[in-house]
Amino acid sequence: xxxxxxIAPTSVxxxxxxxxxxxxxxxxxxxxxxxxxxxRSGRAKPGLIVDLKAVPGAIGVRQAADGGFVIGAAxxxxxxxxxxALVKAWPGVVEAVNLIGSTQVQGxxxxxGNLCNASPAADSVPAMxxxxxxxxxxxxxxxxxxPVEQIPVGPGKTSLGPGEFVTEFKLPARPARSADAYLxxxxxxxxxxxxxxxGVNLTLDASGxxxxxxxxxxxxxxxxxxxxxxxxxxxxxxxxxxALAKLDAAARAACRPISDKxxxxxxxxxxxxxxxxxxALIAYSRAGERA
Amino acid sequence: xSKKHVTTTVNGDPAEFLTDPATSLLNALRDELGLxxxxxxxxxxxxxxxxxxxxxxxxxxxxxxxxxxxxxxIETIEGMAQSGVLHPLQQKFLEHAALQCGFCTPGIxxxxxxxxxxxxxxxxTETxxxxxGNLCRCTGYDKIIHAVMDAAADMRQVRRxx
Numbered sequence: 339x340x341x342x343x344x345i346a347p348t349s350v351x352x353x354x355x356x357x358x359x360x361x362x363x364x365x366x367x368x369x370x371x372x373x374x375x376x377x378r379s380g381r382a383k384p385g386l387i388v389d390l391k392a393v394p395g396a397i398g399v400r401q402a403a404d405g406g407f408v409i410g411a412a413x414x415x416x417x418x419x420x421x422x423a424l425v426k427a428w429p430g431v432v433e434a435v436n437l438i439g440s441t442q443v444q445g446x447x448x449x450x451g452n453l454c455n456a457s458p459a460a461d462s463v464p465a466m467x468x469x470x471x472x473x474x475x476x477x478x479x480x481x482x483x484x485p486v487e488q489i490p491v492g493p494g495k496t497s498l499g500p501g502e503f504v505t506e507f508k509l510p511a512r513p514a515r516s517a518d519a520y521l522x523x524x525x526x527x528x529x530x531x532x533x534x535x536x537g538v539n540l541t542l543d544a545s546g547x548x549x550x551x552x553x554x555x556x557x558x559x560x561x562x563x564x565x566x567x568x569x570x571x572x573x574x575x576x577x578x579x580x581a582l583a584k585l586d587a588a589a590r591a592a593c594r595p596i597s598d599k600x601x602x603x604x605x606x607x608x609x610x611x612x613x614x615x616x617x618a619l620i621a622y623s624r625a626g627e628r629a
Numbered sequence: 630x631s632k633k634h635v636t637t638t639v640n641g642d643p644a645e646f647l648t649d650p651a652t653s654l655l656n657a658l659r660d661e662l663g664l665x666x667x668x669x670x671x672x673x674x675x676x677x678x679x680x681x682x683x684x685x686x687x688x689x690x691x692x693x694x695x696x697x698x699x700x701x702x703i704e705t706i707e708g709m710a711q712s713g714v715l716h717p718l719q720q721k722f723l724e725h726a727a728l729q730c731g732f733c734t735p736g737i738x739x740x741x742x743x744x745x746x747x748x749x750x751x752x753x754t755e756t757x758x759x760x761x762g763n764l765c766r767c768t769g770y771d772k773i774i775h776a777v778m779d780a781a782a783d784m785r786q787v788r789r790x791x
Contacts, residue, residue: 342649342650342651343631343650344633344650344651344694344696346696346697346699367694367697369692370692370693370694370697371674371689371692374653374674374691374692374693374694375672375673375674375692377651378672378673378691384651387650387651387694389694389696389697391697414686416686439674439762440674440675440677440689440761440762440763441687441740441743441744441759441760441761441762442674442677442680442687442688442689442692442740442762443674443689443692443762445683445686445687445688446686446688446689446692446693527761528758528761529675529761529762
C-alpha cells in the first residue's frame with residue numbers, strides 16, 4: 339500500500355514546499371467534497387494530502403479599500419451566503435455557489451475546489467467568470483493573478499503548475515447600477531448537476547441602458563465559456579426583444595456540448611439561449627433596483 | 630503510514646483518537662470512538678445519513694477527514710438527548726411516525742437540529758430545502774417535515790414561556 343500522509347501547513351511557503359517536494363502524488367484539500375469522493379472511488383490516490391484551511395487568509399471574506407472583495411480560496415458556500423455585503427454586491431456569484439449540493443455540502447465546499455476540480459458543470463464558475471473574478475495563484479516561482487476562466491483547461495484538468503494552488507479570489511469594485519445573476523437548469527429542484535448554467539453580469543447607465551455586460555455558460559463545452567458576443571449583444575440596449583434575441587443566438591452559437599444522460603447537444607444548446615435570456619433579465623432588474 | 634493523533638471535543642466531552650491520514654471522520658467516529666449513530670449510506674455526500682455538526686456547521690462526516698477534526702467541536706446524534714430526555718425533535722419523530730427503517734433518522738435529526746439552531750421559525754419550504762441532502766427511502770418525507778415543523782412550534786412556545 340502506498341505511503342499516505344496528511345498535513346495542514348500554517349503558511350503559504352510551507353504549503354508550496356510540501357506540494358513541491360511531494361510532486362505529482364500530492365493533492366490540495368480545501369472543502370474536500372470532491373477530493374474525498376475521488377479518494378473513496380479510487381480515482382485519486384494522493385500520497386500527501388495538503389489541507390490549506392490553516393493557511394492564513396484561506397477562509398474568510400474581506401472588502402478591499404476600492405470596494406472590491408477578496409475571498410479566501412477555502413471559504414465555504416455557507417459562509418459566503420451569510421456575508422450580507424457580498425450577497426448585496428454579487429448576488430449572482432453567491433446564488434451560484436449556494437446551488438452546489440446540499441446544506442451539508444455547503445458547510446464545506448469552496449470556490450477554489452469548485453474551480454480546480456475543473457468540472458465543466460461547476461455552478462460557481464460561470465458566475466465567477468461573468469464577474470471577471472481573478473484567481474490569485476501561488477507556487478514555487480511566486481505569485482500570479484489569473485482570470486478564473488483560464489484555470490480549467492478541460493474536464494478535470496487545470497493550468498496550475500507543479501506546487502501551485504489558488505490562495506484567494508478577487509472580485510472587482512462595482513460601478514453604480516451593476517448586478518449579476520446565475521441560473522442553472524436541472525430536471526429536479528435541488529441536489530443535481532447542471533445540464534446548462536448561465537451567468538450574466540451587467541452595468542446600466544442612469545437611463546437604464548446597458549453599458550457593459552459579461553455572459554458565461556457552463557456545461558456546454560469542455561470548460562466554462564466567456565461569450566464575448568453574447569455580452570456585446572446587450573450593450574447599448576435596455577434588454578428589448580431584439581437585444582435578447584441577439585444574446586440568445588450568440589449563446590447558442592458558442593455551445594460545443596456533448597450528449598449524455600443529462601441532455602443532448604440540441605437540448606443543451608437550446609437551453610443555453612433560454613437561460614442566458616432569463617439570467618440577463620434578472621441581472622437587469624437587480625441593477626435597476628440600485629438606481 | 631504514520632497514524633495521526635487527533636484531539637477534539639465530541640458532544641461536549643474531550644475525545645482523542647489515532648487515525649490513518651485518509652480515514653473519514655465518519656469512520657473514526659464509528660470505529661475509533663464507538664459512536665455508531667452516524668451511518669454510511671452512500672459515502673459520497675449525497676444521502677446525509679452521516680450528518681454531524683462541526684464547529685456549529687452541518688457537514689457530511691463522510692466528506693471530512695478525521696485528521697481535519699483536530700481542535701474542532703463535534704456534535705453527533707448521541708449528544709442530542711440530554712440526561713436521558715429526548716430532544717423535542719426526537720419526541721416529535723416518534724409521535725409523527727417520521728421513521729420506518731431508521732437508517733436515515735440520525736442524520737435527519739442532526740440536520741433538523743442544525744436548522745432550528747440557525748432558524749427557530751422556518752417555513753415548510755425552507756425546511757424541505759434544508760433537508761434536501763437527507764435521503765429517506767421509507768417515509769416519503771411528509772411525516773418528517775411535519776415532525777420538524779411541529780417540534781419547531783413547540784420549541785418556540787417553550788422559549789416564549791421561559
